[in-house]
Amino acid sequence: VSGAPVVRCAVRPGAYHDSVVLMQLQRSLAALPGIADAGVGMATPANREMLAESGLLPDTAAEAGEGDLLIAVRAASEEAAGEALGRVDALLQVRRGGGGGGAGFRPRSLEGAVKALPGARWVLVSVPGRYAAGVAERALDLGRHVFLYSDNVALTEEAALKRKASERGLLVMGPDCGTANVGGTGLGFANRVRRGSIGIVAASGTGLQMVASRIHELGGGISHAIGTGGRDLAADIGGITARQALDLLGRDPETETIVLLSKPPSPAVAASVLAAARAVEKPVVVNFLGLAPPVRRLGNIRFAVSLEEAAEMAVGEPHPLPLSHRPPAGRERGATSQLLPPSPGGREGDGRGGQGGEALRGLFSGGTLAAEARLALQAFLPADRHAILDLGDDEFTVGRLHPMIDQDLRLRRLRAEAADRSVAVILLDVVLGDGAHADPAGELAPVIETALAGRIGDLEILALVVGTDEDPQGLDEQIATLERAGARVCRTVGALVEGVWDRLAPIAETLPPVHLSALEPPAVINVGLESFYDSLASRGVPAVQMEWKPPAGGNERLAGILARMRNR
Amino acid sequence: VSGAPVVRCAVRPGAYHDSVVLMQLQRSLAALPGIADAGVGMATPANREMLAESGLLPDTAAEAGEGDLLIAVRAASEEAAGEALGRVDALLQVRRGGGGGGAGFRPRSLEGAVKALPGARWVLVSVPGRYAAGVAERALDLGRHVFLYSDNVALTEEAALKRKASERGLLVMGPDCGTANVGGTGLGFANRVRRGSIGIVAASGTGLQMVASRIHELGGGISHAIGTGGRDLAADIGGITARQALDLLGRDPETETIVLLSKPPSPAVAASVLAAARAVEKPVVVNFLGLAPPVRRLGNIRFAVSLEEAAEMAVGEPHPLPLSHRPPAGRERGATSQLLPPSPGGREGDGRGGQGGEALRGLFSGGTLAAEARLALQAFLPADRHAILDLGDDEFTVGRLHPMIDQDLRLRRLRAEAADRSVAVILLDVVLGDGAHADPAGELAPVIETALAGRIGDLEILALVVGTDEDPQGLDEQIATLERAGARVCRTVGALVEGVWDRLAPIAETLPPVHLSALEPPAVINVGLESFYDSLASRGVPAVQMEWKPPAGGNERLAGILARMRNR
Numbered sequence A, B: 001v002s003g004a005p006v007v008r009c010a011v012r013p014g015a016y017h018d019s020v021v022l023m024q025l026q027r028s029l030a031a032l033p034g035i036a037d038a039g040v041g042m043a044t045p046a047n048r049e050m051l052a053e054s055g056l057l058p059d060t061a062a063e064a065g066e067g068d069l070l071i072a073v074r075a076a077s078e079e080a081a082g083e084a085l086g087r088v089d090a091l092l093q094v095r096r097g098g099g100g101g102g103a104g105f106r107p108r109s110l111e112g113a114v115k116a117l118p119g120a121r122w123v124l125v126s127v128p129g130r131y132a133a134g135v136a137e138r139a140l141d142l143g144r145h146v147f148l149y150s151d152n153v154a155l156t157e158e159a160a161l162k163r164k165a166s167e168r169g170l171l172v173m174g175p176d177c178g179t180a181n182v183g184g185t186g187l188g189f190a191n192r193v194r195r196g197s198i199g200i201v202a203a204s205g206t207g208l209q210m211v212a213s214r215i216h217e218l219g220g221g222i223s224h225a226i227g228t229g230g231r232d233l234a235a236d237i238g239g240i241t242a243r244q245a246l247d248l249l250g251r252d253p254e255t256e257t258i259v260l261l262s263k264p265p266s267p268a269v270a271a272s273v274l275a276a277a278r279a280v281e282k283p284v285v286v287n288f289l290g291l292a293p294p295v296r297r298l299g300n301i302r303f304a305v306s307l308e309e310a311a312e313m314a315v316g317e318p319h320p321l322p323l324s325h326r327p328p329a330g331r332e333r334g335a336t337s338q339l340l341p342p343s344p345g346g347r348e349g350d351g352r353g354g355q356g357g358e359a360l361r362g363l364f365s366g367g368t369l370a371a372e373a374r375l376a377l378q379a380f381l382p383a384d385r386h387a388i389l390d391l392g393d394d395e396f397t398v399g400r401l402h403p404m405i406d407q408d409l410r411l412r413r414l415r416a417e418a419a420d421r422s423v424a425v426i427l428l429d430v431v432l433g434d435g436a437h438a439d440p441a442g443e444l445a446p447v448i449e450t451a452l453a454g455r456i457g458d459l460e461i462l463a464l465v466v467g468t469d470e471d472p473q474g475l476d477e478q479i480a481t482l483e484r485a486g487a488r489v490c491r492t493v494g495a496l497v498e499g500v501w502d503r504l505a506p507i508a509e510t511l512p513p514v515h516l517s518a519l520e521p522p523a524v525i526n527v528g529l530e531s532f533y534d535s536l537a538s539r540g541v542p543a544v545q546m547e548w549k550p551p552a553g554g555n556e557r558l559a560g561i562l563a564r565m566r567n568r
Helices: A019-030 A045-053 A059-063 A078-086 A088-097 A110-116 A129-141 A155-167 A205-217 A240-251 A267-279 A307-315 A367-378 A408-419 A440-453 A475-484 A493-504 A530-538 A556-567 B019-030 B045-053 B059-063 B078-086 B088-097 B110-116 B129-141 B155-167 B205-217 B240-251 B267-279 B307-315 B367-378 B408-419 B440-453 B475-484 B493-504 B530-538 B556-567
Strands: A006-012 A035-042 A069-075 A122-125 A145-148 A179-182 A185-188 A195-202 A222-227 A257-262 A284-288 A301-303 A359-364 A386-390 A423-431 A460-466 A488-490 A524-527 A543-545 B006-012 B035-042 B069-075 B122-125 B145-148 B179-182 B185-188 B195-202 B222-227 B257-262 B284-288 B301-303 B359-364 B386-390 B423-431 B460-466 B488-490 B524-527 B543-545
Touching: A006 A059, A006 A078, A019 A035, A019 A069, A019 A088, A019 B530, A035 A045, A035 A078, A045 A069, A069 A078, A078 A088, A110 A129, A110 B524, A122 A129, A122 A185, A129 A145, A129 A155, A145 A155, A155 A240, A179 A205, A185 B530, A195 A205, A195 A240, A205 A222, A205 A257, A205 A307, A205 A367, A205 A423, A205 A460, A222 A240, A240 A257, A240 A267, A257 A267, A257 A307, A267 A284, A267 A301, A284 A307, A307 A493, A359 A367, A359 A408, A367 A386, A367 A423, A367 A460, A367 A493, A408 A423, A408 A440, A423 A440, A423 A493, A440 A460, A440 A475, A460 A475, A460 A493, A475 A488, A488 A493, A524 A530, A524 B110, A524 B129, A530 A543, A530 B019, A530 B185, B006 B059, B006 B078, B019 B035, B019 B069, B019 B088, B035 B045, B035 B078, B045 B069, B069 B078, B078 B088, B110 B129, B122 B129, B122 B185, B129 B145, B129 B155, B145 B155, B155 B240, B179 B205, B195 B205, B195 B240, B205 B222, B205 B257, B205 B307, B205 B367, B205 B423, B205 B460, B222 B240, B240 B257, B240 B267, B257 B267, B257 B307, B267 B284, B267 B301, B284 B307, B307 B493, B359 B367, B359 B408, B367 B386, B367 B423, B367 B460, B367 B493, B408 B423, B408 B440, B423 B440, B423 B493, B440 B460, B440 B475, B460 B475, B460 B493, B475 B488, B488 B493, B524 B530, B530 B543
Parallel strands: A122 A145, A122 B524, A195 A222, A195 A257, A257 A284, A284 A301, A359 A386, A359 A423, A423 A460, A460 A488, A524 A543, A524 B122, B122 B145, B195 B222, B195 B257, B257 B284, B284 B301, B359 B386, B359 B423, B423 B460, B460 B488, B524 B543
Antiparallel strands: A006 A069, A035 A069, A179 A185, A179 A222, B006 B069, B035 B069, B179 B185, B179 B222
């Protein structure tokens, strides 16, 4: 007996749960029998709007205030709705009862927490951005280092926090610091890696994860990995955390080599941070993302051109960069995979771009991975052919979790892009490790499979997998799942770019060949500077100097008249 | 009996000589006894203006027309002036009598030249830019390849010439092509290099010279080096010459490896040129100046980050890039050599730049060398600290020869910059080879010596010497001359940058050290996402979850009121 669907809600006045807990509650509700959809959130105007858009805002929600938790379901019947809403407390309780979320004593203040765990040198802060600086500052006042995961912290707050921290010999990793590894323990999103002698200082979360994973894969190990937050090397911050970290790792007996990763800083900050690196009496490998290295070596500093090269340099991989004679691959492609070669005199961006299955879309969860792929591809793909999205960017995360935890938006985009016949290649990153989604490949696979089934031979999906064989998701299983679904798995941005090139590169436009005789020792007719003739003649090169004078003795007016007369 | 100086001139109606010949005449006249200064040029409005500025335009010059050669001297006496002007024809004749400039038969047309030297496959064109395309087109019509040295050729003319050439299987190197090496013979400015298996395709003259010289120095050799002109990879040209040259060298049995040099092209052209490189079944080393390589390898293509690395890759130098533990050098410098470290919250470009002997000036004759140095230095020197001039650029060569031939402007700038006490480092390039100045170091040395003598310990002059031990100037002698004068000689842009860093790098600003206990396995207080606590706890990390709720239950208005109440 199924009637019309009903939308019902419950309100928990003054209840607060973090966004991960709310996401889990929402998913549990949506999975209950008779429930079509569920929405959970604090009853702020923004959340009300989102619920209304999803058809999940019944009139009874009007009673909820901004500080109240709103839980709504669309159900097949009143009974199913009532049943689901009746289980909310139990669902929240199950979580906590399962040992999660600090089932035991939960101090209500930092002072209380310090008393409960006096050995805690670190405070991990992931409260909403507008409250984060306050919590971090109290932690510093209590003499604790801060791992500041929260984003949306003002630059002025960051500067003040870091000044305070540096005066007290404390570290502030972040804000918006996604990952770190302290003494072998991962914080935030972190890959499980072998312990070793390489320390990392990174203003880039996925950059740090990529380099750490790659070092692990190459047989090296990590002593410590210190995140600085993406803005640490901006002029307003001056690289405070990076400089502290370089000095600290410089004194750390476990660390023998240091890797420094950042977007290109301003020259003054670069000078200051490089001076700090130079003051360290250990090799420092620097990768300023997308910046052509100013030099390859500066004393103890080596510049790498990419994340993977930074990892290789740190591990001490030799770089013979052997020149390959391998004939070009993938030349036997159909006409549709041919970029129009630029005609001489032709223009770029003339609108011929997107048509004919030549477009590329990137749906990334890692900002640095997206940036590296974008930088690499824009060197040879016209701008109207590619769009690389960083789904972890603020514009996509309003009201939702980071795509490394919650792939809903990405799955939807993936379906939409695959249905667009102008799209020939889709790039994804799959970042493993603690803190990340428990089975990202398992969630992506059916969507990939369906997408490819609808576009056989016409669409390619490349997945960049970042992780180690010790990560809880299981590296091999994740790769196998993606490959079974039909994705091409890459382990480095370089491999990803090679994959794109194989699919999208133009076939060389053939020009009439120049005869090899052009390369024979030349005989030369010289028209102009006599010194060139002298030089050729003195070296025994057969040459003749032509007598040349400007037409009409250089008198342009007269030359013009003569030219017009000739043309009659 | 010396009276007041006199200015006198001679006019040769309809006479035409190229700019090198005129420069030599001018110098010969100025060196005659009793002559203070001399000026020589066609009597165009621009040249009249320059002569007038030098006080070398007597009233009698009014009779000369634009197509007439004007020769003026400022002399101690009428006698000296008359004597000098009376020798003009003899001086021009001496040159030609000395076997220079095609002393023998000089055909007056290209057709005549081809008859005189039927085996001439190449026409070298260096007439003034506005006439150059016409001469080049006639050469193509006669089935000849063109080396187009002239600059100031319109882009539309270049496109038309190259289209015509490519249809006929002919090459147009240039316009503004300074150097090439065809079958072992240098054209234009060219270093003498060992013959070998490496072919070069370059849209950069000094880039080509640097790479060829470096390959020679590393023990490798050059099969052929093809200049394309600096704009060949621009969108309007589409890399026609570069693609022809890649294909040609691809078929050349002597060439085993190819180096491709260019400024970063637009993506469409890059795709097209890289496709041509990929179609070659030989290793191709690509350096797009200043572009961080998109990847290190793409099939048979390797990307180099600098000219020197391109040379090393081509020769097959291994790149172990050994990590050095060498302690930082040059730390014992005085306070004046300390860049102000950026204060947190401080701004760049706040005007503190130029003071205190911290500025850097580059006086380059090679455009690509200037560009590479500029790119490398701007990564860590604030913009107000450095100015790298390319004295071969149009803005400096109006009415004068290229600085690789004529160093007058550079010598004057060198004196002026050395007299400026805010300038701490001056960079010069010294490019050897056929076509270049016969003794650049000999001309620079006294000026360098004087400059350094006036600023002992306070000024450093770094000279980048590009050349080979086979070059006519004598590489070792040129280096020795510069070093005797007090200059520090570098052989690569990388070494130049290291030299600058040693002199101008900031001393690391010391922050209070962070205690090493920060790196011990952490115990963590978690404030925020419970999933982080779960993750830590599951890995056995001592952790405590703090109970946190937004102040006033997330109600921002109420939180604001509470905060204001607390502050009372």
